[in-house]
């Protein structure tokens with residue numbers, strides 16, 4: 514890869530302030546992967562379907578951001594949603610990612626396997642939408658489980674029909690974005706449908722998997738009491754599977770990317786939540802017996 518490969522220093526979904534995240538990040542971009550060359554379009558489509566290659570935006574090693582312990586987070590390219598608050602619109606198109614061989618990705622996991630085990634960490638697939646390339650992701654997860662490495666899928670669940678129950682078996686933890694609590698608001702926020710998220714949460718719960726719910730709080734967009742109440746009820750319906758809910762305050766760290774890509778940014782002048790609003794929302798979740806971070 515050329516030396517100017519972008520180094521990823523911001524998280525998706527506003528989990529952490531970017532400076533904090535950068536200080537926890539050891540390396541990344543797409544360094545260390547040899548890309549397939551000489552594959553024509555048809556070969557690539559076939560290899561994508563079988564999972565022999567995956568289109569990757571970037572990867573990094575971080576601590577306690579995308580799951581427990583020290584983790585390798587791989588940001589896959591491609592996303593079917595168009596969230597108004599997306600921090601990484603540069604991940605939307607799969608073709609903008611870099612094709613990476615499955616074997617190369619598995620070797621990378623193996624290289625850090627001891628570190629993951631020592632820190633109770635592991636591998637996280639994020640995006641973009643991690644479920645857009647189910648064969649690649651689930652084959653890496655299978656290999657990780659064979660090495661005894663913890664696996665985590667960061668997803669909206671929108672494409673959960675791409676995942677068989679067998680694939681779900683290899684997911685230890687899911688970071689599930691519940692972006693809103695009713696179809697109308699969800700569609701306004703993402704352009705997509707809410708029901709697949711609920712369906713996936715239920716499938717995970719039924720399979721005995723752990724869920725960390727993520728909810729992005731945008732004043733005036735996702736903040737109404739009714740919307741938060743509906744999100745909390747959805748979390749409740751997943752039962753004991755939900756270990757906690759992350760209430761993530763909206764911020765503007767993603768704005769420069771929208772400008773660079775010349776995509777009209779709907780939240781140009783949007784402010785983040787006040788401390789009082791965040792407190793109200795946290796208390797609403799807590800009143801449903803949920804642990805909130």
Ligand code: SF4
Pocket residue numbers: 525526592593594595596598599600601602604640641642669703
């Ligand atoms: S689901 Fe897709 S559009 Fe929404 S925040 Fe994530 S990457 Fe961006």
